[in-house]
Amino acid sequence: MDIQGNPGSMDKAVVQLLCDIKDDDCHIRFAAARTLGDVGSFDPVAQDALLDALKDKIWFVRLAALQTLRDIKPEPAIVIDRITPMLKDDHEDVREYAALTIGDLGHEAAPAAIPLAEALSDSVWYVRSTVAWVLGEIGPGARDSCSRLISCLNDDDSQVRLNAVRSLGMITPIEDTDVLLALEELASDKNQAEEVREKAHKAISRVMKTGDKIN
């Protein structure tokens, strides 16, 4: 079926890839998942096949499907419904890429803010770091994640702390004194890396400026 729903008129290449994405060989499934983005990006059947491939038992097939979906940009509701659960995938690269894909939605990713905030407790530092960064992309709609982002200010990894600070500056409303206090504490903490303190100062300035505009 093609995009107009005409059976039999679908591109032969897409038909083949739709078979390949269910092949027994995971490398063929992987290649099909990546190639579908090139030839079947506007075909809803291809998109459905990619969404099904998100449940593949092999992590790199799931990742390939995710990457292709990120390229073809499904509707925000589809991303939220189908990709948010992947923040709990078994493989760290898949979890990180799921966060990035959700982050592409910007403020439209607000419904995923809570699951993202939960992912700030991921065991892998670079997943936490990317999730912290993505929450900032959502902006004020991720306000419910602030308390978890504040917890990240004590993360063992400096990049997680940096991204948490950056995002707090992009999310926090001026009336949220708890966050501002946490940022001020961080900005004056001599034990923190220079870069982290500097970012905290910038985040505070950003919050204050946003508040000025509102007032």
Next chain:
Amino acid sequence: MAKKVLIVDDEEDVRTYLGSLLKNNGYEISIAEDGEEAFLKVGEFHPDLITLDIIMPNQSGVGFYRRLKKSEEFKHIPVIVVSGVTAYKDFFAKDRGGLPKPEEFVEKPFSTENLLGKVQTYLK
């Protein structure tokens, strides 16, 4: 003394091909089949350069790269990512990870001259 290259790839064909290519051009090589093994080899072999696949069992190339570049001892080692999927460049955006990007990306299938040229650039 010959410069040392660590080849990290889960595909035997690629390891064999790259290994022969680099040996024939005067480099000493060591191989690893996944990110976990690669990190152990880095400590034992002390490579001057690493060629890195991304999709591998256990720890992926992404995980290995980040671990390497966070290590004070090994972060200076140049890395050439050799992957069939260019989308992996997304993983190395500095804004999020805070780490430098790999020195080079080479897409599979690669040409001998292209890869060798890049290796030679970093191992002069």
